[in-house]
Amino acid sequence: MRALVSRFYASLLIAVGALWAPAQAQNLPKSEVRTDQVVATLLAHAPQGVPIGQTPEAAAGQPVWVGLQLTHAKDWHTYWKNAGDSGMPTELHWTLPPGVMAGDVAWPLPAKFPIGHLANYGYDGTVLLPVPLIITPEYKPSPLADALEVKLKASWLVCRQECIPQDGEFALQLPLRSSTALHGAAFDAALKAQPTSVTGEHQIELTDGGQRLAVRVAGLPASVQGQTLEFFPETPNIVVTAATPARPGEPVGPRTWSQHWDGAVWTADIPVSPDRADAPETMPLVLVTADQAQGWRADAPVKGAWPAVAPVAVVSPALEAALAANANANANASAAGTAAVPASAANTSVPTVTFLLALLGAVIGGMVLNLMPCVFPVLAIKVLGFTRHADDRRAHRISGLAYTAGVVLSFLALGALMLALRAAGQQLGWGFQLQSPGVVAGLTVLFTVIGLNLAGVFEFGHFLPSSVASLQARHPVADSLLSGVLAVAVASPCTAPFMGASLGLAVALPAWQALAVFAALGFGMALPYLAASWWPAVARLLPRPGAWMDTFKKFMAFPMFGTAVWLLWVLGQQTGIDGAGALLALLVTLALVLWAFGLQGRTRLLIASLSVAFGAFLLATIGPNVIHTALPAAQAAAAAGERWQPWSRERVQAVLGTGQPVFVDFTAAWCVTCQYNKKTTLANDEVLNAFDAAKVQTFRADWTRRDATITAELNKLGRSGVPVYVLQAPGKPPIVLSEILSVADVKAALGQL
Template sequence: MTHSFLHQAISAIVFGVCASVAQAQLLGNAGGSSVVTTERTRAELVAHAPEGLGPNKKVWLGLRLAHQPGWKSYWLNPGDAGLPTRLQWDLPRGMLADEISWPMPTKFLLGSLVNYGYAGTVLLPVPVRFSPEFSLDDHMSAGLQVRLKAQWLVCSDVCIPEEGEFGLRIAPNSSHVSDGAAFQASLGAQPRVVSGSSRIDIDGNSLVVRVGGLTASLVGQKLDLFPELPGVINASASWSQKWEGNVWTARVPLAVQRSDSPETVPIVLTSAEGGWRTEARVFGDWPAAIPTGGITAAPSHGEAERMRQPEATSLTIWLALLGAFIGGLVLNLMPCVLPVLAIKVLGFARHGTDAKGRRVDGLAYAAGVVLSFVALGSLVVGLRAAGEHVGWGFQLQSPSMIAALALLFTIIGLNFAGVVSFGRLMPASWLAYQARHPVVNAFLSGVLAVAVASPCTAPFMGAALGFAVTLPTLQATAIFAVLGLGMATPYLLAAWTPAAARLLPRPGAWMDTLQRLLAFPMLATVVWLLWVLGTQTGLDAVIATLSLLVATSLLGWATSLRGTARAVIGLLAMAVFAATSALALREIRAGSVGHPAASLVAGWEPWHAGKVDSILSQGKPVFVDFTASWCVTCQYNKKSTLSDPAVLASFRERNVVLLRADWTRRDASITAALASFGRTGVPLYVLYAPGKDPQVLSEVLTDTELMSALSGLSK
């Protein structure tokens, strides 16, 4: 019976993937609607083509964001914090979308932070071009299908990332002017190009900006300055401006921890009369740039490479391989993987004195682990190369995947407890295949082990994995393969060591008792997964998922009945299962959109991009805890070192501001901050002090190490 459970595991994993896809489709209305509405924003895909479609005609697409009162989204450069709206287009052949033509932003104050963005309703227009490949004849019958995937961040007292998938069908021969007024207003809010010259001179830790050629009516007026490049100036610091004849000048302080040294800085100046844009050439030598965790926006590929370079050059491929191997070994000690190892111990015992069976089982399990790590690592590298901001353990950032794994472990637990017999659920041909090919079970158990173990970032893994994503494909693959080999090595040694067989008792009735006992680690894993789900989505989604698990148990028990009772109760159980599945998906979707990440304990503040720079500019040190609810090492450090009264007293004595960057759910700004330190996962602990380089501490944080780092700060 237990030999066949992994076929059901594969079905449950597929369910999880499908649930994740279904959630994404629900969040974005499956790409078929032009409108996506959340509690905070109404987003709509609109088009403007007054002369119809085709070459040499003015055509615009746009995303209109209508914010609820108190909420705002962000400009190209969000300022001290935030992320700009990002658009990914899927257009017919020959139809090309340019970059967003950003309307002039507004400055928003949040405490000491200064942000650039939009409140109320804003339309982000995108000009469209047509290449020679475009043909109206291809779209005469069905029209042009425009698809858009958009991501935007909205903030009030809290910040919530939102996204949507939009679809819009455009008639090819008609003019489209229903939203013409909105497009004209947005295009009218574009900054005009300055006709005169402009330059920026570096003067110590400040930039001296000079802009000539502005409209004569502006002379003597105060202007607002918006740099298009994030992370260059300190947006929240005070700055001065004056007129030297008809040349506007300003002295603007640099960011405390600047991440870029551009040769040209595009800037926008605004007043009540409108806006003006210029690209100012930089003269002078930039002060040394310091990598920072306070990244305002996701860095470009080139910037990320430069930020990772200091650590990458200090870490050879051989040290990375060693770190990956040791990290894989340590993964076997993580609580989240112990239930899967319990399954392997039971399977190992069933082989008894069959040495060949144990060895084949060990090799199959190792193959499942290694190949899964290689596949997962290649997926992370591929997604990051494509511009997606994902990191190690990203699969547990999906609430639907968490719910699917909870369902999977519930099914396994019910099977071990004897409530569910897969022999009653699967065709006889499947069971016969199981009997002839038990090696499939061993391979799939390796896949399952990686699915739940990989997010448990263990000591020595962080730097190796961060290094891996910067390497050529072959070398990166080697690191992920060695990581899997490290995790599989203990089981391989046990399978190929004769002494291991002599330590095992002979197969017998005790194995049935052991099998039922192992049901409880499976159910304990369900408790952990539901806790993670609760931090991601809230109590309603947890209750709905628990209802689904109860319905699953009822359905499983119904299969053990016979005769009329099985038919009647089975139909009832299927109806309850369908209803609770729909309820769980709905509540998970609602919680994914609206529920913040794990709550903060007293003394800690939420991290966001730019906050570190702002605090350092006030002369205060900062300690940042990059964490996630599904990271077991993170939780251990929280309950031990980071809760130690002596450590907390030392933080208070030195006036250290404590920030917590919660990565439980996907957050592009946290992913970018991790990447700036050459990391792809959590935990990561960074201590900042004004005027000093950031200090990265160990993944398994000790009182001694942290107190030693704090001793270097003045009281």
């Protein structure tokens, strides 16, 4: 016995070490984020260490720098503080200890990236954005602290011909009692790339009725006099960014500019942007040599009165026209009954015939839900109940009614909750409960426990009071009702055929009509079992009770484990590999606890106590990973050229604005129908070739985690859950395809373009 206990204790220690190491590793500071376009790294430079408890004057002689280094893939670039005609500057948000402050970004000299009739300012290759840390006397680390923790949340836009927003979270530890100079060369190079401030009689004068700027910059070094310089205004939306140099002897025009030297003063004649959005009194500007080796910064006061500011153009005229055309097309389609339910129609009654058809569609859709793989395990339990009471017709009928009540009441409760939260301003859709990692984890535990019980690993009576353990036998009605509740919990996230349109209509109806649709869905789902419970022929077809039932019971454990595996995969989509791994470890420990309680004598007390303690330890250390939502998959930013791009309303409208049709797959990891369609129809070579032939850009809207923007888009399409498949061409109403997607459906829709 002692040897057994010793081996068990040693195994526990080994398991603790194996699980503790990943738990600690995932908490280590992360200083690098990689995408296909950018490698972003947080660097630090403190050659004289971190000055603690010193006066500002003394601390100034011990510089502490941090910075985000961006290494771009070939042909990709990010942006300067003034991005130019488009783009977005890189943004840095620091989290620092009390008494430590971050200064402004010391922006290196930018480059100009002409793109057709536009131009952007930014960086390619490798660039470091240095930021000084200001260590004040108020910074008082703990006597036991040996490092200053620096955290950064950064976002940047990386572009080639297309643009991808990306972000990342970084952290590093700056040693308090030693120097940090590993990246000194990178910081020295970045600081040398700063523009040098010049003093003198700088001036900008408005000319030609405010349509042009006459710029004069004095104080530049004699070594650059006579050279051609590049002009970068720090204030955005003031000048024509893509203006090109006028040819010698040619007068300047609305999109050209000129420069020359008036002795030691650099002068330029630059056109003002027709979309100007500001009227600054002083304009900071940067001048850079042609080889980008040197640059100078000057603050030039503006002389003259600015004309009225033009309205800010949110989108280009072409895109604005495309948006208007799509809006008109959607309105016409809605009038014809083929597109989304308009927002103005929310909570309004519909014709009686439409309402009755919605109820019929809900009943049929609820019946089809029984074909979903996630519902099979629950139905298997009910079938096992049939075999136990094959001759008890009355028990069958009562069980059928109770199961139906559980299903209908659950649908009504979910529907009422969704309607109430929507009325409170929440953007929720059908299946919202599985968008919560906590709910998914709870269902995974439930199905695992049921599976272990069916497999014979434990019996509830071994560690529950007899009054509780016998509840199922003493209260079969309650057991059937709760089985209906469980069936709805795992079935509702998938909208079967006929069900999607009914749900989409339900959320736009008055409350009593909407709840009637939800009740019809529940009745449809329970109808097959209800009919079987009241049909005597079914009972006669079932085999007689016998020894085979124990084998059948254990066999039914595997559908339970299969459902738990599916839910574990769903959780992995929400919380990442750390969350899924943590839950898997907790499930193994739970199985150990349940098995231990089934033992006898002192062995039960010892092993059960150790397993419970071990489980509590794991729950405290790695348990939080189970409900910690990981970054959305879209933030991984699909590389250019990938077939399925992350969905956003702006991206779709931009593609439609170029005249290209789009196909959107609204999906979720917890939707079994979605995954089936994705692996079969949407991965079919015939479908993919048809997309390519029609030059369709494909997008994927991932609703695995709660996303209010996707929910709102589904509402516009008259849907409240996934899957939803939409094909749309510019200027035409969207085509919403069937939830059960086939190759023929997709090709037929493409033929309508």
